[in-house]
Amino acid sequence: MQTPPTLDSFVEACKPLARTRDHEAVSRLLEDLIATAGFADSIPAFTDVETSPLGWTLGGEHVCHKSDELTVMILDTLPGVLQPPHDHEMHAIIGVFEGREDQRFFARSADGVTPASGRPLEAGDVMVLGERAIHAISSPEGQPARAIHVYFGDIYAIDRSLFHPDTLEPLPYTASNYDELCRADG
Numbered sequence: 813m814q815t816p817p818t819l820d821s822f823v824e825a826c827k828p829l830a831r832t833r834d835h836e837a838v839s840r841l842l843e844d845l846i847a848t849a850g851f852a853d854s855i856p857a858f859t860d861v862e863t864s865p866l867g868w869t870l871g872g873e874h875v876c877h878k879s880d881e882l883t884v885m886i887l888d889t890l891p892g893v894l895q896p897p898h899d900h901e902m903h904a905i906i907g908v909f910e911g912r913e914d915q916r917f918f919a920r921s922a923d924g925v926t927p928a929s930g931r932p933l934e935a936g937d938v939m940v941l942g943e944r945a946i947h948a949i950s951s952p953e954g955q956p957a958r959a960i961h962v963y964f965g966d967i968y969a970i971d972r973s974l975f976h977p978d979t980l981e982p983l984p985y986t987a988s989n990y991d992e993l994c995r996a997d998g
Contacts, residue, residue, distance in 0.1 A: 896993035913957035
């Protein structure tokens, strides 16, 4: 997939804001971007969605920009899979531009990690996650989600954790661990 010009402009505007860690300004830019008339239609659908080794079809991912200060990607979440709780170890901003992305949140405590709350993100919603946040995503049946995910760093170069969905024990974030910890939704 080629990155649409509107996303290229968004990335360029975010670069200096990422260096100064201006989460509010990036959040406002993302709100404006996904509210732009025709934006969702300008993002081509993923046509080659891979199935994981354990048979999960999660959605598609396209990295628009990756640097030490900023990662911007388009992420599609397909229904039918509860993805495992995970952290990012950096601030993240999610803006849904089509469908609904269901968020489940978890709290850190002296005893480990516990379920905390949940929130659906509908098309047009933007949410900021703090650098210590733990969340898990899914998409309701019949409503795949398409979103822009912005990370204040290189999300692929940082050590982070997954949490077992049944025990909430931490595990290293790897593709195989992620695959193993997915669950059928419903």
